[in-house]
Amino acid sequence: HVAVPFSRVAALSHAVASAGVVHSVSRGCRDGQLASCGCSGAKRPKDLKSAWIWGGCGDNIEYGYKFAQNFIDIRERESNEIPGTQDGARQLMNLHNNEAGRRAVINNMKVTCKCHGLSGSCSLITCWQQLAPFRKVGDYLRDKYEIATRVKPTRGGRLRLHRRNVRLPTASDLVFIKESPDYCHHNSTTGATG
Numbered sequence: 474h475v476a477v478p479f480s481r482v483a484a485l486s487h488a489v490a491s492a493g494v495v496h497s498v499s500r501g502c503r504d505g506q507l508a509s510c511g512c513s514g515a516k517r518p519k520d521l522k523s524a525w526i527w528g529g530c531g532d533n534i535e536y537g538y539k540f541a542q543n544f545i546d547i548r549e550r551e552s553n554e555i556p557g558t559q560d561g562a563r564q565l566m567n568l569h570n571n572e573a574g575r576r577a578v579i580n581n582m583k584v585t586c587k588c589h590g591l592s593g594s595c596s597l598i599t600c601w602q603q604l605a606p607f608r609k610v611g612d613y614l615r616d617k618y619e620i621a622t623r624v625k626p627t628r629g630g631r632l633r634l635h636r637r638n639v640r641l642p643t644a645s646d647l648v649f650i651k652e653s654p655d656y657c658h659h660n661s662t663t664g665a666t667g
Contacts, residue, residue: 499537
């Protein structure tokens with residue numbers, strides 16, 4: 474089926490695309506596939522044991538995030554949408570969900586450690602930051618899809634809650650403007666085959 478603009482499905486599509494770019498570029502940096510970046514330069518976590526060495530070749534989330542931000546958001550930022558219009562609202566929705574996708578990758582990262590030493594003695598432990606498998610990021614975004622918040626545009630060119638008694642979305646949550654059509658029924662306008 475086709476993601477209808479303004480819908481919950483469109484919100485998920487934007488988030489997944491943005492997360493995919495972050496994930497691919499971050500991993501490509503680590504693997505030496507990109508000339509413009511290398512291993513992560515992330516700072517040592519405060520809760521890491523002092524005897525453990527920080528600095529194995531980690532996934533470069535910093536570069537991946539910035540690259541995705543520039544690459545994915547450029548289309549929305551360069552459009553000349555008028556604030557307060559439907560297209561302006563779609564632009565704000567897409568930018569919000571692009572950010573949620575990038576944050577999904579960050580929120581699922583973990584510190585990975587490896588033992589070194591003779592006969593598995595583990596006399597030396599090296600740690601680095603590592604991306605979660607993309608499937609885990611996708612599952613995380615699917616959960617965000619289920620609890621996505623409906624918003625509506627204001628005349629001033631912002632988004633606000635569709636209903637007042639709804640949980641305020643964070644930058645990691647998905648937002649949408651219109652309910653998705655029922656994809657189980659044929660609809661030639663939306664491209665749903667039923």
